[in-house]
Amino acid sequence: MSDNAKSPKLRLAGVTKSFVAPRTGQQTLAVAEMNLDIETGEFICIVGPSGCGKSTVLNMIAGLDVPTNGVIEKDGQAIPGPGADRGVMFQDYALMPWQTVEGNVGFGLRHGTPGQDLTKAERTQRIAHFIDMVGLRGSEHKYPHQLSGGMRQRVALARLLANGPDILLLDEPLGALDAQTRLILQAELLRIWGETSPVTQRKTAIFITHDIEEAVLLADRVVVMSTHPGRVREVVTIDLPRPRAGTARTNPRFGELVEQIWSLIRDEAYRAIGGDEPVPALTEKATV
């Protein structure tokens, strides 16, 4: 480990991904020349308009997609493919409908690499611990279809954590929730990530979102991406003090950061929904 002290937790170097359409053979560049170093314990949010390749980046770090060019290194080693050290929380939960809450949370521990060295009792204990942590005690034997959206998201979170990854990859995990549930889960996410703990005890998190305010609330740095092709437009450091849950939104700096990031993606966001350049005067009025 000490050998790798110099290398970042995660390094994306010249990462490029292009897709070839099966019939036409036409190449689409989804992500171009992405460079990013992420340190241990950092919370990174990636924002950008639809189609900027955010999910592709996450899938490549997860090992589910392979970059066309460039390398992704973790602790100085090229990632070998999917692995439980990089846990993914999917946008629509991806829970097994035939498993109960308990079965879903324990899926990786029972059937994958994370539980290899554990006894049956240790697994059961670990599963119960994380079900408790996300506040689902009493619902262990329910099936996903019997749960609300917020509860399913908690199951997905417990499953992610039960597998003990050191990097958390979160693909718009709160996108489908109503506003109040979202606020609650944002605060919980910060607590579970380790906001109140020293940096060394925090997990490394990469979080994709459409919601700029959410990104500012959660992240140490916000990676702003632009489309066609997807590339890093700017990396904005969020200098709000932690812990932020509850208080950060009232800080005037919060609004400034949101405004700064919005100004970076505004033009493209307008283009994405209207197909036209925004009329500058109108845009300015609309944001006042």
Next chain:
Amino acid sequence: MRNRMFDSRRSVLIRNITLPVLLIVVWQIWASTLPPGSPAPAPLKVLQTLADLLSTGSLVSATLQSLGRVLLGFAVGSGLGIAMGLAMGASPAVRENLDPIIESFRPIAPMAILPIAILWLGTGTPTALAIVAYASFFPVLINTVHGVSRVERKLILAARTMGVSRWTILTRVVLPGAMPSILLGTRLAMGVAWTAIIAAELAVGAKSGGGGSGGIGQMMFVFYAYNIDLNAIVVCMAVVGVVALLIDQMFRLFEKRLIPWRH
């Protein structure tokens, strides 16, 4: 709310039963106009014959023999169907190799392989098993392939990010994900298998001159070709129908048990 549901269930039951009862009554009235000693079947005579056949035990043992053949043949056929269906669903290479063969055999009805089966396997249980296995194989296979193709891709990706091996993904994600479809396939297969066994036993009965091969189909053949007992034939037909109904109900019950997340 609950009461109303119960009421509507009862009225459905009444509507389900009214017409059959009416038909049987009309049938009995018609039969009572016939001269005594007429061979035409009548409900009361059918009941009498049923009692006779039950008391000798021959009806029960013939039914059990047919059922045993169906269950064994079905187990072989659907086991193969599920295994091949999973392989075809999981690997395009396997699917592309097997598809033409399967599609060419599928339209060949189970009865159409009977001549070859009799010549190779004789007129006993092996032929019956082969027919039933053949009949149940296709519905299970096709529904398994369909079920595997419908498994949500994201679940497989999620399992991969949890360090789950390919084989375990097949047994723990793909198989349960395809289970609703597989169960539908087995239910269809069981229906086809039961139809096939009766037809096979009838046909084998003809070939073997009525002796030896056993089963309810063969029993029907004997009543048709030697004793000419229409009431007994009707009894056999009714038993075949009731058994089919019971099997179907049993499968629906299994379905609820095996896929609780759907109910």
